[in-house]
Amino acid sequence: MLDLLLTNGLVVTEYGAKQLDIGILGGKIVSLVESGRSLAEEARETVDLGGQLVVPGGIDPHVHTNSVLPTAAESGIMCFGADRASEGAIYGGTTTLIDFAHWHPGDNLEDSFARKAKEWDGLTYTDYALHGTFREQEIPFEVLDQVPDAIANGHGSWKVWMTNTTPTRPHQKTDLGNIWGLMEKVAEAGAMLAVHAEDDELVMYAYKRLERAKQTDLQYMPDAHNNISEKISFERVISLAEYTGAPIYLMHVSAKEGVEAIAKARGRGLPVYGEILPHYAYFTAEDYKHPHGAIYHTYPSLKSEADRDSMWEALIAGTVSTLATDGVCTDFDVKTRGRTIFDTTGGFAGIEMRMAVAYTEGVHKRGIDLNRYVDFTSANAARILGLHPQKGVIAIGSDADLAVLDTGVSRVITKDDLHEADYTAWEGYRVEAWPSMTVLRGHIMMRDGELKQGPIGHLLKQHVGKDVRSRPAC
Ligand SMILES: [Zn+2]
Known part of the structure; x- marks a missing residue:
């Protein structure tokens, strides 16, 4: 059974962008199947991404x-x-x-x-x-x-x-x-x-x-x-x-x-x-x-x-x-x-x-x-x-590090939308995409603007x- 299944994302792999389901187990990507074609793989958690863009974290x-x-x-x-x-x-x-x-x-x-x-x-x-x-x-x-x-x-x-x-x-x-x-x-x-x-x-x-x-x-x-x-x-x-x-x-x-x-x-x-x-x-x-x-x-x-x-x-x-x-x-x-x-x-x-x-x-x-x-x-x-290939690519065997971007938004950013400082040089800037979910090694870290997971980052070789x-x- 998968830990996490992300369905219906527009997923950018090395071969281009395609509607795919991403299966994740033990922090790694274990399956990439054309959406609608998967044999309803069982997963502890399934999230329908509704066509949103998925890129490597x-x-x-x-x-x-x-x-x-x-x-x-x-x-x-x-x-x-x-x-x-x-x-x-x-x-x-x-x-x-x-x-x-x-x-x-x-x-x-x-x-x-x-x-x-x-x-x-x-x-x-x-x-x-x-x-x-x-x-x-x-x-x-x-x-x-x-x-x-x-x-x-x-x-x-x-x-x-x-x-x-x-x-x-x-x-x-x-x-x-x-x-x-x-x-x-x-x-x-x-x-x-x-x-x-x-x-x-x-x-x-x-x-x-x-x-x-x-x-x-x-x-x-x-x-x-x-x-x-x-x-x-x-x-x-x-x-x-x-x-x-x-x-x-x-x-x-x-x-x-x-x-x-x-x-x-x-x-x-x-x-x-x-x-x-x-x-x-x-x-x-x-x-x-x-x-x-x-x-x-x-x-x-x-x-x-x-x-x-x-x-x-x-x-x-x-x-x-x-x-x-x-x-x-x-x-x-x-x-x-x-x-x-x-x-x-x-x-x-x-x-x-x-x-x-x-x-x-x-x-x-x-x-x-x-x-x-x-x-x-x-x-x-x-x-x-x-x-x-541990990072930077959506491929089988790579870490399940993903950014899901909602490209349907068109919104103006102000400092209150952000978390890293109390100002931004991009004050009033209109973005045409905004992250709706961030996944690190199969853990949903952020979803819809809410932090979902504690600090689990580790040092990479x-x-x-x-x-x-x-x-x-x-
Ligand atoms: Zn520097």
Whole structure:
């Protein structure tokens, strides 16, 4: 007998969208049968989805929890924890989040993962994985030597910064030489390296120049975190990745120059992947001029209309692979405490809106097909970051992680509809789809706007496939 049978959904599998019944047992998908054809399989619970859209539960591969906000480091203000972020995710149709396990000097690598996993275990509504993360100038050789074992243990993605981002932040940049060393380990042991790429020298020089000209208001952010910095840093890190054979994942692409650098690399067959953010694909630098423009900001920066439009062209063409949030959930007073290019807080509350915005902007407004929608909201993150085929696909044997979207709604969202923060940059935005049910490993977590299950999320192992590491596979 099945645990759960979901009938009459318009289900998006790798072979397209079809009216199917999904049978679930022991947290896994065990049957996919054309609706009306199943031999009335018995199940403990049966739900008729009435033709609603069913896609793989969303995967947001770029989320920060419980971290001290770098531009508020002196006051020790932190963003919300994994409990709140994952609750918002579940309401929004996302079932897996990928956070960051920071290595601290003196740690064995496993200590960093264990410390971060403790903040998730028993508290969270989604499954999760952790990017092994360095934010020191140097990675000691003895720590680098532990990377292959950590990769073998299922820590399949790593992250570095190429910039300190603002002159006021604590140090976070890793020198290129040390990135070279990490790339060699990642290439050899078979993992993915995520990079926050900006050219530190160009960014810091731009800050000095803007300060001298007294142009430090938020609206000058694109002059500090600028297009040429994205071009040069992307090309530089792609060259090093090619030289070492490491696959790389460029986080929060913000400029058309970034898109072009990725397209060129992929055109030459390199395993280079790009991530864009819903904010960068919707808002522009003009939005910084609003009274609370900070709510639209994360680093690097919003840019011009041409840059924004290049995000959609890239998503449609398959040049960039994923849509993530750079989620940093805080309330409005924290998000808007900074007013300048020096102190504006990065990261957004946007995890809960991601699936609906992607549907509205992608499928509804631009006619992107449903498989491509699944690719950039779930499947590609699973492939690139080593969770496929356990996650990111509706297939027999995969985890029963599902988002059921009601595409008959056309409703305006306000902050009171949401759970992850007390504000949203999408205030007044009309969505053309909204999650009516979220299923994690066969458990109905959310139904009709109500949480139905306690926190059952657990840590996932990541093993990045060889195809993904050797060519632009998705
Ligand atoms: Zn981030």
